[in-house]
Amino acid sequence: AQKITQTQPGMFVQEKEAVTLDCTYDTSDPSYGLFWYKQPSSGEMIFLIYQGSYDQQNATEGRYSLNFQKARKSANLVISASQLGDSAMYFCAMSEGPKAAGNKLTFGGGTRVLVKP
Amino acid sequence: NAGVTQTPKFRILKIGQSMTLQCTQDMNHNYMYWYRQDPGMGLKLIYYSVGAGITDKGEVPNGYNVSRSTTEDFPLRLELAAPSQTSVYFCASSQDSNEQFFGPGTRLTVL
Numbered sequence: 001a002q003k004i005t006q007t008q009p010g011m012f013v014q015e016k017e018a019v020t021l022d023c024t025y026d027t028s029d030p031s032y033g034l035f036w037y038k039q040p041s042s043g044e045m046i047f048l049i050y051q052g053s054y055d056q057q058n059a060t061e062g063r064y065s066l067n068f069q070k071a072r073k074s075a076n077l078v079i080s081a082s083q084l085g086d087s088a089m090y091f092c093a094m095s096e097g098p099k100a101a102g103n104k105l106t107f108g109g110g111t112r113v114l115v116k117p
Numbered sequence: 118n119a120g121v122t123q124t125p126k127f128r129i130l131k132i133g134q135s136m137t138l139q140c141t142q143d144m145n146h147n148y149m150y151w152y153r154q155d156p157g158m159g160l161k162l163i164y165y166s167v168g169a170g171i172t173d174k175g176e177v178p179n180g181y182n183v184s185r186s187t188t189e190d191f192p193l194r195l196e197l198a199a200p201s202q203t204s205v206y207f208c209a210s211s212q213d214s215n216e217q218f219f220g221p222g223t224r225l226t227v228l
Contacts, residue, residue, distance in 0.1 A: 004159075033215060045160075045207060045219035052215075091159050102148040102167050103211050104175060107159030 003027065004092050004108035012114050013082045020067070021077040021111050023092030032096045033103065034075040036066065039089040039110070048090075051075055079113075087115045119143050121220035123208050129226045130198040138193040138223050140208030146218075148211045149191040151175075151183065153204040154222075160207060166191055198227045 005024045013019040025034065036048040051059045051066045059066045067076040079086055089110045095103040124139045142149065147168045152160040152175075162175030166185040180202060182194040191210075195202060208220040 035215070035217075043205065043222055045209075047216045047218075050215035093159075099213075102150070102165055103215070103217055104150065104162055104165055105152075105160070105217065106176070107161070109159050110157075 002108075003106045004094050006092055006108035006111050008111045009109075010112040010114070012116055013079075013086075015084060015115055015117050016081055018078060018080045019082055019113060021079070021090050021092075021113070023075045023077065023108060025073050025075060025092075025094050027073075027094065027096050029096040031098055032094055033099075034066070034068070035093040035095070035103075035105065036064070036075075036077045037091045037093060037107075038086075039091060041088070045091075049077065082113075082115045084115050084117060087113060089113075121208055121210055121218050123206075123220035123223050125223060126221070127224045129228060130195075131228060132198060132200065134198050135194070135196050136198070136225075138195070138206055138208075138225075140191045140193065140220060141189050142191075142208075142210040142218070143189065144210060144212065144218065145188060146210035146212040147188070149185065150209045150211075150217070151181070151191070151193045152207045152209065153177065153202075154207065155204050163193065163206075195225075200227050203227045 032053045034051045038046040065078045092108040093105040121142045150165045151163040164183040166172045206223045211217040
């Protein structure tokens with residue numbers, strides 16, 4: 001079974017609008033972390049946001065917020081006020097187990113976002 | 118700080134050749150990782166290390182070897198290159214924060 005599922009292969013969003021990228025995960029470990037990374041066309045991996053399984057509040061970082069619904073095993077990324085520079089591939093990823101074992105990430109297949117002016 | 122550096126940036130190998138992908142980090146991180154990214158796909162973990170002298174297999178270790186003799190360096194060795202190893206290879210490191218810092222990647226083609 002897929003551990004991380006991103007069901008939207010690609011999407012368009014109008015500049016200045018918000019966009020939600022879906023991510024569902026599968027794990028039986030009570031301790032896990034959820035990550036979102038951005039990969040522009042230049043290829044580098046840019047960390048956006050992190051949510052721990054025990055965190056009570058949804059994570060936010062600037063224009064990025066993570067809508068964490070633990071019971072539904074979903075960790076959707078919301079990008080507010082989209083900018084042209086947000087056009088990129090976005091990956092959801094998960095690490096399982098205690099942090100002392102390292103954040104070994106399992107990635108989803110990604111969602112390509114294109115922001116239209 | 119240079120962060121995580123990888124060499125080479127690009128490489129073309131013939132089937133059966135071997136090579137070492139270099140990875141160095143200057144952040145004194147204990148944890149280091151190697152991932153591969155096939156076209157249009159997410160990254161997959163090849164090997165990881167929790168400290169100097171300690172390495173372990175990830176999801177797709179076959180055809181690769183690693184060593185970690187120092188905190189800074191985590192080279193990835195391909196012994197007998199195969200077309201299936203054509204990919205972009207990313208090295209990453211982390212410490213106490215949740216962020217994993219990625220290098221710029223090495224684009225490898227095996228013909």
